[in-house]
Amino acid sequence: MKTEKILPETLLQLMLNVFGAAPDFVYKSGIQPFLMEIGGREFYIYVKNLSSAYFKTRPDTTRAQLPVREDFEEIKLSAIPFVFLGYDSVNDVIVCWNYHTAKQRLNERKSVSFYSRSYFQEEVVSGEFLRKELKNGDTPVLFKRKDIITFFRSIDSFFGKPTGSEDVKDIIVDGKINNITDKTLLQKLKPLLNTDTPHTLEAIKVTQQYYGDLPQMKFRDWANLVKNVQFSVSNEEMKCDHK
DNA sequence: GAGAGATCGTGGGCTGTGGC
């Protein structure tokens, strides 16, 4: 795989260019890694160029390597998720490995490798998330850089919650969202929809802005998505019901 | 068919090198 070296600052800028479209995105500090917030959650993001693994018989194997760094110790001890991303500049594709695993592996060795395949990266199309299984059990998710907002909106659906929580169903299938489970978005939609006179069009607009550009989603899909929103009954309401 | 050894496939991680 022919790689073009991209400076850490440029990689940061490439990410910010897309994240900037999300109204709830906040860049906080750092270059690589950098700290950011989206959907009310903070993340440490570390983006590195994907390059060949230089296996003589397997030129298709690509990888990104994690070095040892002092600031990783702080991140490792922090409660904030650490998301390690590999960037393929040729295909404008991002590979994300399980962020729970990536955090655990920080500073474990002088150089920790995370693998992908160049043909996986070439396979990615706009609006879709490719989840591939490697022989080492890793299940990296590949997507176009422009889809990074959508990816972060549903990152738990790909890798689950950190601490022994129940599995979360994938909400993006074939580039489409079938169900809104994101609490932040549900909070925004509640005043628009949970009323005698629902503001459906406004709700569709809010949802589109929240998830970003999804080419597979037609207006009818967005409308159905909003129509099917269900607001769970709060604990307090539950208690009242049982009185 | 079963077991042993050889070979292959895949990933881990170290060192070297060059740019800043």
Added chain:
DNA sequence: GCCACAGCCCACGATCTCTC
């Protein structure tokens, strides 16, 4: 000196092949 990438060797499990 630090960092990122290039290049390499090594470990190990899976699979294949040979022999009995």
